[in-house]
Amino acid sequence: MGAYIGFEFKRKFMSAKTFFIIMLILLLSFLKISDYNNRSILDDNSRLYTKAKEIEDRGKDGLYEYKRIFEGGIIDENIINSHKFMEHIGIEMQLALKDSDYKEYNRLSALGKILTAKQIAIAQNRLREMSLKKQVLTIWNELSEDMNYDDIYFENNGRKADGKYFYEFVAEAKHDYELYVKDLVLIDPYHIDSTTFIYTYMRDILPFIMMIIIIILSFDSINSEWTGGNQKMILTSIYSRHKYILSKVVVGIMYALSVILIPVVIISIGYGLSDGFNNYNYPVLYSKDNFSALTTIHNYVEFNLSNVGYNLRLGLSIFSGFPKGEMGMSNSLTLVPLFKFLLIGMVIVILYIAFYVILSTLISSMQKNKIISFVLLMLISLSGTFISLPLTLEDHINLSPFSMNNPMRILNGTYNTTAMSSIIILSGTSLVLLLFNLYYFKRKDI
Numbered sequence: 426m427g428a429y430i431g432f433e434f435k436r437k438f439m440s441a442k443t444f445f446i447i448m449l450i451l452l453l454s455f456l457k458i459s460d461y462n463n464r465s466i467l468d469d470n471s472r473l474y475t476k477a478k479e480i481e482d483r484g485k486d487g488l489y490e491y492k493r494i495f496e497g498g499i500i501d502e503n504i505i506n507s508h509k510f511m512e513h514i515g516i517e518m519q520l521a522l523k524d525s526d527y528k529e530y531n532r533l534s535a536l537g538k539i540l541t542a543k544q545i546a547i548a549q550n551r552l553r554e555m556s557l558k559k560q561v562l563t564i565w566n567e568l569s570e571d572m573n574y575d576d577i578y579f580e581n582n583g584r585k586a587d588g589k590y591f592y593e594f595v596a597e598a599k600h601d602y603e604l605y606v607k608d609l610v611l612i613d614p615y616h617i618d619s620t621t622f623i624y625t626y627m628r629d630i631l632p633f634i635m636m637i638i639i640i641i642l643s644f645d646s647i648n649s650e651w652t653g654g655n656q657k658m659i660l661t662s663i664y665s666r667h668k669y670i671l672s673k674v675v676v677g678i679m680y681a682l683s684v685i686l687i688p689v690v691i692i693s694i695g696y697g698l699s700d701g702f703n704n705y706n707y708p709v710l711y712s713k714d715n716f717s718a719l720t721t722i723h724n725y726v727e728f729n730l731s732n733v734g735y736n737l738r739l740g741l742s743i744f745s746g747f748p749k750g751e752m753g754m755s756n757s758l759t760l761v762p763l764f765k766f767l768l769i770g771m772v773i774v775i776l777y778i779a780f781y782v783i784l785s786t787l788i789s790s791m792q793k794n795k796i797i798s799f800v801l802l803m804l805i806s807l808s809g810t811f812i813s814l815p816l817t818l819e820d821h822i823n824l825s826p827f828s829m830n831n832p833m834r835i836l837n838g839t840y841n842t843t844a845m846s847s848i849i850i851l852s853g854t855s856l857v858l859l860l861f862n863l864y865y866f867k868r869k870d871i
Contacts, residue, residue: 426668433676437642443684446638450630450688457630458617458692465615472613473522473530480537481515484508487544491580507577511540531605532568538598539565544579545591553591560595564602603760609708619697620763621707626689627770628833635685635774635830636806639781642684643677644799647789666866670786674859677782682775708760712838715769719846721838722757723820758838766836769844773832776851780826781806783855787862790869817841826854 437443488508492500514537521530539561546553558574565574604611617625714721785802792798809827816823823841834840835847842850 426672430672430675430679433672434679437676437680438683442641443680446641446684447687450634450638450685451691453630453634454622454626454688454692457625458622461615461617461625465613465617473611474519476534477515477518477522477530477537479515480518480534480541481512483541483544484511484513484515487579488512494580501578501580503576503578504580507540507579510572510577511537511544514540527610528605528608531601531609531611535564535598535601535605536568538594538601540577542591542594542598543577545594547579549591557591557595561598564598568602568605600760604708607708607760607762609706609760609762611708617696618700619693619702620767622692622696623689623767624709624763624833626692627767627774628831631685631774632831632834635777636781636810637803638684639677639681639778640785640799640802640806642681643782643785643789644802645789645795646673646677646786648793648795648798649789667863670790670859670863670866673786674779674783677786678775678779681778681782685774685778707763709763709766710758710837711761711766712836712843713757713759714838715836715844717845718843719849720822721841721843724818724839724841766833770832770836773829773835773844773847773851776848776855777826777829777832780829780851780855780858783858783862787858787865790862790866824850826850 485508488505491504491508514533518530518533518537521527521533539557542557542561543554546557562574565572601611603609712721784805788802788805789798792801806827809825810830813823813825813828815821816825817828817840821841824846828840829835829842829847829851831840832847835842836844
C-alpha cells in the first residue's frame with residue numbers, strides 16, 4: 426500500500442497540471458503582495474511616532490486651552506499636572522522608539538490611551554467616567570508605576586467626542602497592554618515579510634482558490650483509472666477495495682497539500698533570506714473560545730464594512746466589532762504570537778483538504794464519466810458554499826463544512842465558529858463520507 430501511495434503521488438505530482446496550478450497560485454500571490462505593498466504604510470516607525478506625537482500634543486494643547494480659559498481665575502494644579510503628565514507620556518513614547526524599546530513604548534501607549542479616554546469620559550458625563558475606571562483600573566495600576574488613577578483629572582470642557590470614539594481608545598489601551606504583557610511588536614496590517622505572508626496567504630488567497638484547486642486535482646482520482654483499464658487489474662492483483670480507496674484519499678490529501686504549500690514556501694523563503702525569519706512574534710487576534718466552546722462571538726466584520734465603512738478587527742488588528750463595532754475589543758479575544766496561530770491554522774487547512782478530497786473520491790467512484798464527475802463536484806461545492814455563506818455573517822452559527830475554508834478568520838473569531846467546532850465538523854463529515862465511500866465501492870460492480 427505504501428509503495429502504491431508513493432508511486433501514485435509521484436505520478437500525479439509530476440504532471441503538467443501540477444506545475445500550471447503552482448504557477449497560477451504564485452501569480453495570484455504576487456498580485457496580492459503588490460496590492461499590500463501599495464496599501465502598506467510601514468516604511469519606518471513614522472506611524473508609531475505619529476501616535477506618540479498625538480498624545481504629546483493632546484496634553485500640550487489641553488494645558489494651553491485650560492490656562493487660556495481660566496486665565497486670571499483659580500487654577501487647579503491637579504488638572505495642570507494631568508495635562509503635563511499626558512504630554513510627558515507622549516515624549517517618553519518617542520524616546521522609547523528611538524531606543525527601539527517597543528515593550529516600553531507599548532506600556533506608555535496604553536497609559537496614553539487611558540488618559541485620552543479619561544479626558545473624553547469626563548467631558549461627556551460622570552457615568553462614562555465611572556464605566557471607564559471599572560474597565561481600565563487594573564491595567565492602570567500595573568502600568569503606571571504607583572501613579573494614583575484618581576490623581577489624574579481633566580476639566581469638564583475638554584475635547585469632546587461621541588461614545589464610539591471613547592470606546593476606541595479603551596480598546597486600543599487594552600490592545601497595547603496585551604502587547605506589553607506578551608512582549609509583542611505591533612506592525613502594519615499590510616506589511617509583508619517571511620511570516621506575515623503565510624498569514625496573508627491563508628486568509629486572503631487560499632480561501633478563494635482552495636476548493637477549486639482540490640477539485641481540479643482530485644475529481645478524476647477513481648474514474649480515470651477505470652477509463653484507462655487499470656483499476657480492475659489493480660484491484661484483482663494487488664489490493665483490496667478498502668485499501669484502494671484509502672490509498673486514493675491519502676494520495677489526494679498529500680497531493681493537494683503539496684500544491685497548496687509549495688508557492689507559500691517559495692515566497693516565504695524568498696522573504697526570509699532578507700529578514701532572517703525573525704519576524705515570528707507579531708500579535709494576531711485569537712478567540713479564547715476556539716478550544717473551549719462550539720460557538721464564539723458574532724461576526725460583524727462585513728456589517729461594519731458595509732454600514733460603517735471600516736473594521737479594524739480583521740486579523741492583525743485590535744477591534745472585535747462586538748456588538749457591531751461599537752464596544753471595542755471583546756473579552757473573548759486575546760492576542761497571540763503569529764507562529765502559534767499559523768500552526769493551529771494548518772490543522773484546519775489539512776482537515777478542509779481531507780473533506781474535499783474524500784468528497785471528490787466518492788463522486789469519482791460513483792460516476793465513470795470524468796466531465797460529469799467534475800460538474801457534479803462543482804455544483805455540490807458551489808451550492809454548499811453559497812448556502813453556507815450567510816452562516817458566517819452577523820448572529821448566525823456556522824456549522825457547515827463548506828464554509829470552513831478560512832482558518833485565519835475562524836481563529837480570529839470572525840467566522841461564527843470556533844476551531845473546535847471546525848475540527849469536529851470537518852472530521853465528522855469526512856469520516857461519514859469515507860465510510861459511505863468504502864461501503865459503496867465494496868459493492869460496486871467494477
